[in-house]
Amino acid sequence: MSVHCKQDAPDERNVLDSTKQGVLGEPLERPEGLLKVTGTATYAAEFDAESCLEGVLVTLPVVRGTITSIDRESVLQMPGVVAVITDERLTGRAAQGMAGEAPFQPAQQVCYWGQPVALVVAESFEEARDAAKHLSVECNADEGDAPLDPDTVEAEQRKPTKNGDLAHAMTQAAHSVDATFTTDGHASAAMEPHAAMAQWDGQSLTVHASLQMLKFNRAELADSLNLKEKQVRLIAPYVGGGFGSKLGISQETVGASLAAMKLGKPVRVVMSRQQVFQTIMRRSETTQRVRLAADSEGRLTGFGHEARVSNLPGEEFAEPVLQSSQFLYGGDNRLLQLEVARIHRMTAGSVRAPGEAVGVQTVEQAMDMLAEKAGIDPVELRLRNIPERHPAKDKPYSSRKLAECLREGASAFGWKDGPRKPRHTREGEWWIGSGVASAARIHAVVEAKARVTLRPDGTALVETDMTDIGTGTYAILGQVAGEMLGLSLDDVEVRLGDTDMPPGSGSGGSFGASSCGSAVFLACEGLRDTLAEKLGIEASDLSLKDGFALWENEKKSIAEVLDGKAIEEIGHFEPGKSTEDYAVASFGAFFAEVAVNHWTGETRVRRMTGAFGFGRVLNARTARSQCLGGMTWCIGNALTESLLFDPTDGHLANCDLAEYHVPVHRDVPDLEVVLLEERDAAASPIQAKGVGELGLCGGAGAIANAIYDACGARVFAYPMTPDRVLAAMPDK
Amino acid sequence: MPITINDTPHDLPDDPRVSLLDFLRSHAGLTGTKKGCDHGQCGACTVLVNGVRINSCLSLAVTHDGDEVTTIEGLGSPVSPSEMQQAFLRHDGFQCGYCTPGQICSATAMLKEIAAGWPSDATDDLEASPKLTGEEIRERMSGNLCRCGAYANIVAAIRDVAGENA
Numbered sequence A: 001m002s003v004h005c006k007q008d009a010p011d012e013r014n015v016l017d018s019t020k021q022g023v024l025g026e027p028l029e030r031p032e033g034l035l036k037v038t039g040t041a042t043y044a045a046e047f048d049a050e051s052c053l054e055g056v057l058v059t060l061p062v063v064r065g066t067i068t069s070i071d072r073e074s075v076l077q078m079p080g081v082v083a084v085i086t087d088e089r090l091t092g093r094a095a096q097g098m099a100g101e102a103p104f105q106p107a108q109q110v111c112y113w114g115q116p117v118a119l120v121v122a123e124s125f126e127e128a129r130d131a132a133k134h135l136s137v138e139c140n141a142d143e144g145d146a147p148l149d150p151d152t153v154e155a156e157q158r159k160p161t162k163n164g165d166l167a168h169a170m171t172q173a174a175h176s177v178d179a180t181f182t183t184d185g186h187a188s189a190a191m192e193p194h195a196a197m198a199q200w201d202g203q204s205l206t207v208h209a210s211l212q213m214l215k216f217n218r219a220e221l222a223d224s225l226n227l228k229e230k231q232v233r234l235i236a237p238y239v240g241g242g243f244g245s246k247l248g249i250s251q252e253t254v255g256a257s258l259a260a261m262k263l264g265k266p267v268r269v270v271m272s273r274q275q276v277f278q279t280i281m282r283r284s285e286t287t288q289r290v291r292l293a294a295d296s297e298g299r300l301t302g303f304g305h306e307a308r309v310s311n312l313p314g315e316e317f318a319e320p321v322l323q324s325s326q327f328l329y330g331g332d333n334r335l336l337q338l339e340v341a342r343i344h345r346m347t348a349g350s351v352r353a354p355g356e357a358v359g360v361q362t363v364e365q366a367m368d369m370l371a372e373k374a375g376i377d378p379v380e381l382r383l384r385n386i387p388e389r390h391p392a393k394d395k396p397y398s399s400r401k402l403a404e405c406l407r408e409g410a411s412a413f414g415w416k417d418g419p420r421k422p423r424h425t426r427e428g429e430w431w432i433g434s435g436v437a438s439a440a441r442i443h444a445v446v447e448a449k450a451r452v453t454l455r456p457d458g459t460a461l462v463e464t465d466m467t468d469i470g471t472g473t474y475a476i477l478g479q480v481a482g483e484m485l486g487l488s489l490d491d492v493e494v495r496l497g498d499t500d501m502p503p504g505s506g507s508g509g510s511f512g513a514s515s516c517g518s519a520v521f522l523a524c525e526g527l528r529d530t531l532a533e534k535l536g537i538e539a540s541d542l543s544l545k546d547g548f549a550l551w552e553n554e555k556k557s558i559a560e561v562l563d564g565k566a567i568e569e570i571g572h573f574e575p576g577k578s579t580e581d582y583a584v585a586s587f588g589a590f591f592a593e594v595a596v597n598h599w600t601g602e603t604r605v606r607r608m609t610g611a612f613g614f615g616r617v618l619n620a621r622t623a624r625s626q627c628l629g630g631m632t633w634c635i636g637n638a639l640t641e642s643l644l645f646d647p648t649d650g651h652l653a654n655c656d657l658a659e660y661h662v663p664v665h666r667d668v669p670d671l672e673v674v675l676l677e678e679r680d681a682a683a684s685p686i687q688a689k690g691v692g693e694l695g696l697c698g699g700a701g702a703i704a705n706a707i708y709d710a711c712g713a714r715v716f717a718y719p720m721t722p723d724r725v726l727a728a729m730p731d732k
Numbered sequence B: 001m002p003i004t005i006n007d008t009p010h011d012l013p014d015d016p017r018v019s020l021l022d023f024l025r026s027h028a029g030l031t032g033t034k035k036g037c038d039h040g041q042c043g044a045c046t047v048l049v050n051g052v053r054i055n056s057c058l059s060l061a062v063t064h065d066g067d068e069v070t071t072i073e074g075l076g077s078p079v080s081p082s083e084m085q086q087a088f089l090r091h092d093g094f095q096c097g098y099c100t101p102g103q104i105c106s107a108t109a110m111l112k113e114i115a116a117g118w119p120s121d122a123t124d125d126l127e128a129s130p131k132l133t134g135e136e137i138r139e140r141m142s143g144n145l146c147r148c149g150a151y152a153n154i155v156a157a158i159r160d161v162a163g164e165n166a
């Protein structure tokens, strides 16, 4: 049986507040945690298969061109080499998130430096790696006029948002800011490199892969290989981080599959770290102009945000920099304009919190500049500019904790209010300062299904192809089911990551918890109805707690009610009009304290507080961890992370973890997280929004503002490396 | 002499190119040790060789003739996890779990290094025994990257195991 809900109106029933188990929201340990800490959780490359062959991708140091020949014989005689795969179905790029169709083929047409063009398969990894290095590939290069620099090409304009007359508002403003910022590209750099192990039985393909969205990935892989979807099974119970890089299938999955189909043996392909950097997805660099016009009280009359991003020709994705600028602050005169430059760097795509991860921090710096001009405390300036209704679309907000986050975050951090002047505190060589920024992230939900079974012994089983990429899916889906069915988390088994199970939303865009959580919720509503029916009572009169059904003054164990027969339901959630009728988003506030070295320009983050409101908290422990992760990314975003492309051939020069600097232990101080409970009835039937990305949306701006407050250096380029800070450091 | 891994002797591989990391994962079937970069840049492959932590990707298996290797599987199991493994669980010192075995092996050995008086970049007085401060822990763990950003919880877990002194 199945329970379907297309959510066209807010669900104000708040069913989960009247259930009795009290397990939802609790900071419980992850049920799969013991496997992870003992090294017994199995990731894509770690499944056992008898006589598994090893494949290594061959990449080409050419910006643009066409392969004319591949000399298989050059390596087939080498020890252990089994095959060289040059099939036309090999893909040249990764699929964008939720594409559901084959990414760019054939791989023989090269569009960026480092594109994989072939796969060498051998008995051992060492043999395959050696042979891959020796494969001789002829390419008709066409590199001369391939554009590489986003600033030198004509850009395509996307549809703008225009209200009133921003230019006029700027001339009339009592206070105004007009500033241009740049942000460098970012890499997801998930710790598990992209990996796949494929098996073909002559009819169907089974692939263990490191992927975030199996429903879409299955369609992408089937389309790439000219197979039917039902011939493809994907398995991914554990995924070693994704951050957008595993939204779509990439070359190792297609390569391993083709090799397995051709050779009739299992084949494993794991990308090297360098290949992951060079061929998966980059977050585009951006150039952003922010204009703010305000009256004498600091209230915005005009708001402008224009951004230029880049991507390869033919790619639809454009870093959605302006996404939250649509609704974060007011101002009647608005101009938001995004443009895309077509260049031959590797594919640009989703990296954790696409859009807001680079779009909010620049607005937040501009707000800081405005606060200084207007002589208003920066927290107060933000509070004054929270709009009543969506400023461009004139619709209500579903629920929004921005003001509370600013206030409670300020108090937790110990924010000293009042107008500010830089360079107020010095400790030896170090200037000390603090900064604030708002956080905002759009809300999304995606169609999702999940099956929940109440087994004869009274325990429950949750099944969906949804993934847990570190986000806590195992815990929260178990908690939703436990809450609805009156079971402790120990009595709910959650199985994930297998396309043989009902298709969930996949992990992406912070929508997994609310979408799949809602599917589980719906299934459980159906099960509660069935239990009530068996007892001959109304579902509304039934309480479930600790494995017992309770009604009036009666009590019976769930197992007894079931009487030896399992019952199951599939919950089917679909987004409807409720998320269109309201402005639905998650909000928060960041506070950072930094020390900036007067002589070297080095910045150390000394402490950071984040306060966040994102609907119902499903597990306070894993939600907090998501926020900690986001805030850690803020530190990298602000200070160290930058993809560096060679201007002459477009190759990514810092393509490993030694040269691309993600934050390390010593870069990250104690972080404080304040979770503000909220019910957002329009967001999802469980009143939850997302939290996987919010913690990264704006926090780098708080660090930038703290640098200014500390030493007076206003840095307009991210990351704010010592050289950039030093160059902006005032003499006196 | 063979190599001993978690108290079990294994024959060394014939191919001298096999790294200790690949030997553990592909030959010995111990996939708890992770490969994040294969270049000594991430720490995911950290194991203990004769009690000392190393990046197993930077070391060829054949050079470990006679060595005693301890991997994450050797520190504890789901039935009897080590103290450090339990602390990581309690403090949610991980998310995706991929860097986790390396973090735990590293942390286990790191506390011994501090106890043995080895100094680090965060040690002020090179003559005195290093203190178990947050800064010392962070400095000494900086070779173990966690892209999920679980650092704050990892440090809390390590302090918990280190006890009063941290």
Ligand code: FES
Residues within 6 Å of the ligand: B034, B035, B036, B037, B038, B039, B040, B041, B042, B043, B044, B045, B046, B055, B056, B057, B058
């Ligand atoms: S895999 Fe050895 S340090 Fe990264």
Ligand code: FES
Residues within 6 Å of the ligand: A191, A240, A241, A470, B093, B094, B095, B096, B097, B098, B099, B100, B145, B146, B147, B148, B149, B150
């Ligand atoms: S837990 Fe995912 S990289 Fe550390």
